[in-house]
Amino acid sequence: xxxxxxxxxxxxxxxxxxxxxxxxxxxxxxxxxxxxxxxxxxxxxxxxxxxxxxxxxxxxxxxxxxxxxxxxxxxxxxxxxxxxxxxxxxxxxxxxxxxxxxxxxxxxxxxxxxxxxxxxxxxxxxxxxxxxxxxxxxxxxxxxxxxxxxxxxxxxxxxxxxxxxxxxxxxxxxxxxxxxxxxxxxxxxxxxxxxxxxxxxxxxxxxxxxxxxxxxxxxxxxxxxxxxxxxxxxxxxxxxxxxxxxxxxxxxxxxxxxxxxxxxxxxxxxxxxxxxxxxxxxxxxxxxxxxxxx
Numbered sequence: 374x375x376x377x378x379x380x381x382x383x384x385x386x387x388x389x390x391x392x393x394x395x396x397x398x399x400x401x402x403x404x405x406x407x408x409x410x411x412x413x414x415x416x417x418x419x420x421x422x423x424x425x426x427x428x429x430x431x432x433x434x435x436x437x438x439x440x441x442x443x444x445x446x447x448x449x450x451x452x453x454x455x456x457x458x459x460x461x462x463x464x465x466x467x468x469x470x471x472x473x474x475x476x477x478x479x480x481x482x483x484x485x486x487x488x489x490x491x492x493x494x495x496x497x498x499x500x501x502x503x504x505x506x507x508x509x510x511x512x513x514x515x516x517x518x519x520x521x522x523x524x525x526x527x528x529x530x531x532x533x534x535x536x537x538x539x540x541x542x543x544x545x546x547x548x549x550x551x552x553x554x555x556x557x558x559x560x561x562x563x564x565x566x567x568x569x570x571x572x573x574x575x576x577x578x579x580x581x582x583x584x585x586x587x588x589x590x591x592x593x594x595x596x597x598x599x600x601x602x603x604x605x606x607x608x609x610x611x612x613x614x615x616x617x618x619x620x621x622x623x624x625x626x627x628x629x630x631x632x633x634x635x636x637x638x639x640x641x642x643x644x645x646x647x648x649x650x651x652x653x654x655x656x657x658x659x660x661x662x663x664x665x666x667x
């Protein structure tokens with residue numbers, strides 16, 4: 374079913390009414406979470422896609438157009454498009470799931486100790502957005518009992534929506550996708566976000582070796598790079614540094630696409646501050662490079 378083609382009522386309205394009027398409906402095979410309407414993980418994933426599209430599409434009002442630009446305390450850029458997109462998503466979460474928690478890049482934490490927590494990055498790749506480059510994305514990750522169970526990466530300027538729910542596979546615009554079966558570094562395409570971060574975070578030697586051993590290196594980075602791996606268009610994506618709102622959506626997407634998502638030293642976590650997405654065939658070879666160059 375294409376959830377973006379409803380003209381009179383959104384899928385959110387439909388499953389809310391369905392849940393309220395059919396409390397005794399047959400249980401499906403997906404994990405069910407304790408909310409005010411006992412919604413399934415699959416249905417929660419549908420909501421995440423809907424919310425990401427709403428937030429991401431709001432950025433198109435400013436992309437390649439006029440917007441307000443400011444600098445945060447850490448000198449990273451932020452625009453009114455970032456803030457508006459997060460507001461759109463937060464309002465939808467609060468309306469339909471008022472008992473859930475939220476952690477967002479722009480507006481911080483609310484009820485973050487809830488059993489279900491939504492992790493938001495309204496514009497991942499703000500520098501790309503500012504310069505009119507369409508590789509920026511809107512990210513939503515959903516944690517259930519602190520475990521990343523749902524991921525959505527939406528590239529509004531490209532019309533690409535990648536989503537995954539634990540146990541349900543990974544999809545690009547509704548079609549199933551898988552990581553590429555690259556069997557060795559000499560045939561691998563390596564992606565990174567910012568080469569200047571290598572030295573800042575002490576991974577310059579490992580990255581120099583990895584670049585030398587791979588077939589091609591490009592900086593199609595940020596979350597879009599991880600999306601490229603999950604959809605079989607690249608083989609390795611390296612982030613030397615990232616926050617939880619950058620990472621929460623990535624783990625379910627890459628793993629459900631049959632890939633491996635860890636930090637640069639093999640830890641399976643969204644909170645250790647770095648990320649490696651790749652297929653499982655080349656993971657150990659990559660991790661060995663980082664381990665010996667610590």
